[in-house]
Amino acid sequence: MPSTLRRDWITKPIYRLAERALPRLSATEREAIEAGDVWWDAELFTGDPDWNKLLAFAPARLSQEEQEFLSGPVEELCRMVDDWKVNWQWRDLPPEVWEFLKAKKFFAMIIPKAYGGLGFSAYAHSEVIRKLSSRSICAACTAMVPNSLGPGELLLQFGTKEQQDYWLPRLARGEEIPCFGLTSPEAGSDAASMIDTGIVCRGRYEGREVLGIRLNWHKRYITLGPIATVLGLAFKLHDPEHLIGDPEDVGITLALVPTHLPGISIGRRHLPALHVFQNGPNWGRDVFIPMDNVIGGVEQAGKGWKMLMSALAAGRGISLPSLSAAGAAYSAHVTGAYARIREQFHVSIAKFEAIQERLGRLAGTAYLLDAARRMTCAALDDGHHPAVVTAIMKAQATDRLRVSVNDAMDVHGGKAIIEGPLNYLGSLYRGVPIAITVEGANIVTRALIQFGQGAIRCHPYLLKEMMALEDPDRGRGLDAFDQSFWGHVKHSFANAARAFGRAWTGGVFAPAPDAGAATKFYRQLSRHAAAFALAVDLALLTLGGGLKRKEMLSARFGDILSELYLASAALKRWNDEGRQSSDFPLLEWCMQASFATIEARFDEIFANFPVRPVAWMLRFFTQPFGRRHRGPSDRLTDRCAEIIAQPSAARDRLVVDLFHPPESERDHGLARLERAFALTVAVQPTRDRMHAARVRDIDQALKQRTINESEAAQLREAADAVAAAIAVDDFAPEELVMRGANKEDVSSQPNSQPTPQQHPQAAE
Ligand SMILES: Cc1cc2nc3c(=O)[nH]c(=O)nc-3n(C[C@H](O)[C@H](O)[C@H](O)COP(=O)(O)OP(=O)(O)OC[C@H]3O[C@@H](n4cnc5c(N)ncnc54)[C@H](O)[C@@H]3O)c2cc1C
Numbered sequence: 001m002p003s004t005l006r007r008d009w010i011t012k013p014i015y016r017l018a019e020r021a022l023p024r025l026s027a028t029e030r031e032a033i034e035a036g037d038v039w040w041d042a043e044l045f046t047g048d049p050d051w052n053k054l055l056a057f058a059p060a061r062l063s064q065e066e067q068e069f070l071s072g073p074v075e076e077l078c079r080m081v082d083d084w085k086v087n088w089q090w091r092d093l094p095p096e097v098w099e100f101l102k103a104k105k106f107f108a109m110i111i112p113k114a115y116g117g118l119g120f121s122a123y124a125h126s127e128v129i130r131k132l133s134s135r136s137i138c139a140a141c142t143a144m145v146p147n148s149l150g151p152g153e154l155l156l157q158f159g160t161k162e163q164q165d166y167w168l169p170r171l172a173r174g175e176e177i178p179c180f181g182l183t184s185p186e187a188g189s190d191a192a193s194m195i196d197t198g199i200v201c202r203g204r205y206e207g208r209e210v211l212g213i214r215l216n217w218h219k220r221y222i223t224l225g226p227i228a229t230v231l232g233l234a235f236k237l238h239d240p241e242h243l244i245g246d247p248e249d250v251g252i253t254l255a256l257v258p259t260h261l262p263g264i265s266i267g268r269r270h271l272p273a274l275h276v277f278q279n280g281p282n283w284g285r286d287v288f289i290p291m292d293n294v295i296g297g298v299e300q301a302g303k304g305w306k307m308l309m310s311a312l313a314a315g316r317g318i319s320l321p322s323l324s325a326a327g328a329a330y331s332a333h334v335t336g337a338y339a340r341i342r343e344q345f346h347v348s349i350a351k352f353e354a355i356q357e358r359l360g361r362l363a364g365t366a367y368l369l370d371a372a373r374r375m376t377c378a379a380l381d382d383g384h385h386p387a388v389v390t391a392i393m394k395a396q397a398t399d400r401l402r403v404s405v406n407d408a409m410d411v412h413g414g415k416a417i418i419e420g421p422l423n424y425l426g427s428l429y430r431g432v433p434i435a436i437t438v439e440g441a442n443i444v445t446r447a448l449i450q451f452g453q454g455a456i457r458c459h460p461y462l463l464k465e466m467m468a469l470e471d472p473d474r475g476r477g478l479d480a481f482d483q484s485f486w487g488h489v490k491h492s493f494a495n496a497a498r499a500f501g502r503a504w505t506g507g508v509f510a511p512a513p514d515a516g517a518a519t520k521f522y523r524q525l526s527r528h529a530a531a532f533a534l535a536v537d538l539a540l541l542t543l544g545g546g547l548k549r550k551e552m553l554s555a556r557f558g559d560i561l562s563e564l565y566l567a568s569a570a571l572k573r574w575n576d577e578g579r580q581s582s583d584f585p586l587l588e589w590c591m592q593a594s595f596a597t598i599e600a601r602f603d604e605i606f607a608n609f610p611v612r613p614v615a616w617m618l619r620f621f622t623q624p625f626g627r628r629h630r631g632p633s634d635r636l637t638d639r640c641a642e643i644i645a646q647p648s649a650a651r652d653r654l655v656v657d658l659f660h661p662p663e664s665e666r667d668h669g670l671a672r673l674e675r676a677f678a679l680t681v682a683v684q685p686t687r688d689r690m691h692a693a694r695v696r697d698i699d700q701a702l703k704q705r706t707i708n709e710s711e712a713a714q715l716r717e718a719a720d721a722v723a724a725a726i727a728v729d730d731f732a733p734e735e736l737v738m739r740g741a742n743k744e745d746v747s748s749q750p751n752s753q754p755t756p757q758q759h760p761q762a763a764e
Contacts, residue, residue, distance in 0.1 A: 007479065015485075018481070019469055035309030036390070037313075041561070046491075051571075055515075059378055073100075077100060083136045086276060102174025117168070129322040131659050137277075144323070145180075152168070156168070157307065158307050184196055184220065197235055198214065200291075211291045213237065214287070217235055223279045235252070252304035261288070273431060317376045317390030317394070323431075324401035327431075330428065334408065334673060336359055336644025337677035338673060339355055340680060364640050367573070391450055394445065412425060418729060422672070423728070465484045499527075499534040503623065515575060518579070521571060532561065534622065538618060564598070580653070593632055
């Protein structure tokens with residue numbers, strides 16, 4: 001029991017002050033915070049992460065069956081899809097691909113075997129999405145959705161036994177195509193503000209009169225919506241006649257709605273960034289469903305937001321991070337090869353420093369994102385649902401994918417801009433904004449979730465303090481607050497001492513495991529983690545609930561937390577992969593980039609922190625000598641660039657298990673590039689000899705006997721391969737007119753969609 005004297009004379013006034021200062025949680029925030037759990041993120045928040053715990057954590061592994069699925073059905077599916085034809089000619093996946101997806105249970109990766117699904121680990125699920133993403137964004141998005149936030153995951157987590165027994169085998173067999181409708185025109189990022197309604201009432205369903213819900217909704221952007229047979233629907237439930245309990249406004253509720261029911265309009269399609277995966281709006285007018293269709297039954301009515309957040313806590317860490325890791329690795333791979341084969345000013349452009357700058361970043365980012373993807377999947381497979389970590393992964397991976405794809409596009413120049421079957425980058429480039437926007441748009445995720453929720457969720461004391469403040473039993477609340485508050489004070493003093501000591505000694509004595517050449521990186525991260533913990537405490541103490549509205553500051557704290565997480569993952573990857581010396585430049589690049597970002601964000605926080613004395617104190621404690629890291633050196637960047645512009649084991653490790661076009665696709669843009677790269681590298685010694693002899697022309701080199709006939713043939717073969725790889729498509733004008741379509745056929749028909757006035761809730 002806490003000392004009564006301390007509690008009554010010291011803690012009580014602080015308790016009253018804190019009631020005003022600490023952020024108050026809205027109901028939706030509370031549910032988001034309570035969803036999932038914490039993991040390595042919480043360790044980072046302590047200010048003194050235990051690195052041995054990180055290294056002891058078992059890396060993700062595939063089972064034999066999962067490995068076979070990747071080399072079997074996934075490889076086969078990749079060979080079946082041609083993104084050019086899918087996007088520009090067919091405007092859909094071909095029927096045989098849909099059948100294959102269902103038959104091989106691509107839509108049932110997360111459904112346990114007992115229900116007929118594949119029962120895959122998070123890592124296997126991630127590997128499937130990753131490989132598909134390296135071939136077709138359309139196929140990857142199609143396979144992604146039923147395994148992410150949607151009926152499958154929600155039924156598994158919250159469904160009643162009857163619902164699971166009925167729906168899961170049907171979903172596993174592909175008899176049902178699911179989609180999930182949360183977003184509506186009025187409610188995007190603020191999805192909880194939806195105006196879609198359900199009214200509890202009695203009605204007829206399949207010939208019987210039952211208790212049920214009359215639904216009215218308008219959703220948009222719903223992936224798989226146009227072809228879905230079952231719609232997972234989020235709406236606000238009202239019970240004006242108190243048929244299921246006392247409250248009139250029950251709250252956000254999730255239900256399964258068969259799409260054939262009368263009153264439903266579904267089937268129209270959006271065209272997201274000219275990608276043709278099935279996506280579209282849908283509407284319901286007075287659609288009646290039985291109460292049994294509420295996911296989890298009537299007991300779960302009104303708990304929809306919590307269910308959604310909980311389902312998102314896992315799925316968000318898999319689909320888009322896997323697509324992003326694949327995209328970053330793919331971009332690095334093709335750009336390294338292209339820079340190597342493309343010559344300007346009589347030199348391979350890979351030799352230009354300004355190109356190396358991009359190549360180095362591409363290589364480092366590819367290494368980092370895959371490290372973080374693997375580590376996050378391992379946590380998920382270990383039973384964690386770390387909501388903050390998965391939000392970090394979603395936002396950081398997709399943002400960094402954008403940087404990588406932009407670098408890739410810039411290095412390729414016109415080659416990547418001209419669309420056509422030979423373009424192997426345009427599809428990914430167009431897909432990036434989609435990844436950035438879905439599952440929590442990145443700006444809001446960075447500003448509010450990464451740190452805002454992270455601070456509350458992962459901090460060793462803050463959530464306990466907030467819970468104590470909200471306890472309706474004031475005496476019990478005060479006791480709990482007394483415990484947490486004094487623990488917090490001790491923690492803050494310890495962190496202040498740690499942050500000060502580590503900053504003033506440059507981190508050289510900060511804790512680190514024995515990690516060979518990487519030990520020094522752990523020390524720097526230990527230093528920054530202590531500074532972060534101190535800064536968080538002081539920011540919360542002085543800004544309290546106001547920090548939530550200071551989105552620019554909050555986002556910078558979120559960036560620091562993200563860097564600490566991603567850098568931890570890179571260190572773990574290097575360790576788990578046997579400390580490959582040839583990968584060390586990539587690790588070092590990640591670390592240097594991370595330290596520079598962390599220090600820059602601290603600097604920006606100090607410069608903009610509204611309570612100036614706190615900013616001065618923080619600077620004195622944590623960055624007494626200013627910013628010491630300025631990012632990877634040019635030399636290091638050059639070494640990373642070389643890794644992807646030369647064949648090597650390190651280069652191969654970046655793209656392990658991604659799709660490579662088979663021999664039968666020699667004319668595919670990517671196949672042409674890979675062949676040109678291999679031949680260019682093979683003839684390099686011959687070209688070096690010609691260079692030394694100051695001769696450029698093959699015939700002249702032959703005449704001078706600088707090279708022999710077979711070398712000349714090889715050089716010609718390589719030159720032909722390069723010409724084929726740098727070629728772009730052109731079209732006869734009539735080929736660019738959509739087949740069988742005139743302007744009227746393809747234009748949007750807004751009149752067929754309900755206007756806001758027609759939308760029943762808008763009129764209320
Ligand atoms: C291709 C595609 C597929 C999709 N699939 C589905 C699906 O299957 N099911 C489904 O339900 N939804 C789906 N969505 C919807 C998606 O989740 C939303 O687009 C997303 O939540 C953002 O909503 P919005 O587009 O209305 O943007 P808005 O909410 O209007 O946001 C606009 C901008 O404001 C920012 N912003 C908003 N609030 C804040 C804040 N407080 N602080 C700082 N910045 C803020 C956002 O980050 C964003 O940058 C899909 C969307 C697309 C484009």
